[in-house]
Amino acid sequence: MSSPRTVLVIGGGAAGNAATILLRRAGVTVDLIEAKDDWNATAGSGITLQGNALRVLRELGVWEQMERSGYGFDSVGITAPDGTVLHVAEDLRTGGDELPATVGMQRPHLQRVLIDAVRASGATVRLGVRATFFEQSADNDGVTVRFTDGSESHYDLVIAADGLGSTTRAAIGIQDKPEPTGMAIWRVAAPRPSGVTRTDLAYGGSAFIAGYCPTSESTLYAYVVEAKRDRATIPVDSYADEMRRLASTYGGHWPEITAHITDPGQVNYTWFDRMLVEGSWHRGRVVLVGDAAHCCPPTLAQGAALSLEDALVLTEMLTSTEVWDDALFQAYYERRIARVRPVVEASVQIGQWQLDGVRDADVPGLMGRTMTMLRELP
Template sequence: MSPARTVLIVGGGVSGNALAVLLRRSGVEVDLVELSPDWNVQGSGITLQGNALRVLREVGVWEEVRRAGFGFDTLGVVAPDGTVLHVAEDIRTGGPDLPATLGIRRPDLQRLLTDAVRASGARVRLGRGVESLTQDGDGVDVRLTDGSTGRYDLVVAADGLNSPTRAAIGVDDRPEPTGMGIWRVTAPRPAGVERTDLAYGGPAFIAGYCPTGEDSLYAYLVEPARERAELPPSSYVEEVRSLAAGYGGAWKEIAASVTDPSLVNYTWFHRLLVEGPWHRGRVVLVGDAAHACPPTLAQGAAMSLEDALVLAELLTTRTDWDEDLLTAYRERRVPRVRLVVENSVRLGRWLLDGVRDADVPGLIGRTMAVLSERP
């Protein structure tokens, strides 16, 4: 009997964790290394569309995600003063048996995925990264930052937007800011908030919120990107409250609850799509290491999860782990990912440029129709 194949996954975020579970289910030996000693358990909230939930069901954590999060099927568009202008039925991109959208606290999603990785039997090493990679035709020799070494049939770079592994293997693509920044905050869920409502205009480009559980909510305000040096953490509460003061409805209660700067996060929107091969030899990119987009379509995590699903399917159904397999993985993913990246950026560009006759519903509808198909 031939020995089990071995994979090193670099990065324990959404795509890395999902891939570890899917590969272990088929008997692949998996090591997962994550630089963060706490395994990335921080964060505010995340919005997951149905196609992301479909992958989480394949991973085996859907029921736990359903119980921890808050699912809904409509999207509200409101005026800055809180007046409801339109309520749309969302497309169930994951199929009729999954909600169109689910909000969940990022730490809760991460905990459920890391529990699944542990239960799968993957070997997890936290607080460590990759120091060096040396390849030949049969495998990859890896040295970690703690001095330990190993040899693997495949290395998967799931180490995020600024992936050191991507740079180490000579992929020169880098993320580019799109000109927008986003404030994110965790807050108690006001009574009556049972879906995402988006306000366009007012002090911010977008003011929105998403219920993430029975008692919690994730709120966000999108503005022109500002230098982070101008925004010390001590100012975060004041900044959010100042922007939120321009909105009515649930925002009054949300703003009043924002008192702890540690629960507020500020980041820029970025665009990334690696245009050439997503692999070099036996090292391959997944998730944000290969592509990233503004959250204007709420598809970033979904695209990363789909990467994990497609790569796992190819690795566990093909005999040869070769150039053709890794090329097929990229070719299967690029059209779908490109659609999401370009349309996510386009939505943001319309806001930055003040385009008033943009067909936002049409663009979203066409994108979601494509994403309803399996990846």
């Protein structure tokens, strides 16, 4: 009997964790390395998981845990800055009719569920470890990797799931880097006012967007999107004041939420980035998944969803053939780029219309077309 294939997964975020769980299920030997010592040192805000993300999470066997700890809903509200509800739209169930359109979750809960599934899968996990060196043999039979803990191993394949600042991407000679789109977001977790049962978005007012998403019976995360500023000019200890200043101009549920924006340590400030690696997502036996290959502003809340889909598609392809070669990895790229490109472009476009002050842009039309495409299986 031939020995099982060996894969190194670099990065224990959504994409790396999903790839690990699915490969282990197929009997592949997986080592996962994660740079952080604390694997769940995730910023305390929330995440909006659309149906196509939930479909992958169900495939991973963790849907029941998601359903228990998150908050599912099927519509989105558009409000005026004063909180007046202008329109409520049914959201498309992109993961199929049996899953809600959206589940809001606290990020640490999502990560905890995935970590538990990785641990249960039997993968070897090393925390606080990075790869420092990759050597690929000329006959393409695998990759020798050296690690910061001084060890060295040989793998049939390396999956780079090390996020948008991926050093693996750079190490294999892919030059793409994330670029700021011009927008930035303030995010905070807060108690859920009882009337908040879906995402509401206010366009305009003192910022481009003010929104919130319930993440459990008792919590939500709230966000305000504005033009990016020089981070060096915003002291970290002023984060709560900065976000509260913007948020306090909004009505409806906002005054109740704003009252909880008091601790600068709980407020996260991030620029929006975009990146799309074109041509191929591999070099030899090192292949990119998730934000390492593409990222987009969260105007459609699709970054993690696409990253989970990458992991599903790649592992499906890897486990349905004996031959891991250029043609297979190119086919993975072709299959993913056809779906990822329109999402990245639409996500960037929606933000650009706001930056340009375009008032009559067909945002609902673009969102509708993109989400309809995402209902198809990846």
